[in-house]
Amino acid sequence: MFLLFLWYILGQLFIGGIVMVNKKEFIELISEELSSDxxxxxxxxxxxxxxxxTDTLVDVVIKGGKFRFLNFGTFTVVHRPERKGVNPxxxxxVLIPAKKVLKFKASSALVEKxxxx
Numbered sequence: 001m002f003l004l005f006l007w008y009i010l011g012q013l014f015i016g017g018i019v020m021v022n023k024k025e026f027i028e029l030i031s032e033e034l035s036s037d038x039x040x041x042x043x044x045x046x047x048x049x050x051x052x053x054t055d056t057l058v059d060v061v062i063k064g065g066k067f068r069f070l071n072f073g074t075f076t077v078v079h080r081p082e083r084k085g086v087n088p089x090x091x092x093x094v095l096i097p098a099k100k101v102l103k104f105k106a107s108s109a110l111v112e113k114x115x116x117x
Contacts, residue, residue: 027046
């Protein structure tokens with residue numbers, strides 16, 4: 001049920017023409033959408049809901065796992081090896097250190113929904 005709700009909220013953001021939403025606005029949207037279904041969800045409860053989602057995502061990917069939202073996408077941590085680069089100001093060769101980065105791969109359902117919007 002949670003994933004369906006999250007998918008619904010994100011769909012409303014894209015369809016409604018909202019380009020960017022900050023955390024406060026996202027919490028307000030969650031509170032409004034849940035309250036409209038004959039439930040009473042305070043902003044404090046919606047904030048807790050949002051925190052649980054983000055904390056779980058961070059915990060899973062830090063441990064090296066994949067966090068997958070069905071019909072939305074998958075978050076993973078990938079290792080970028082050390083590589084050579086060029087400083088654009090000086091033109092000198094520099095060594096870019098290895099690091100871990102967060103990667104998001106959109107599901108085909110999300111890609112299709114965006115393409116059809």
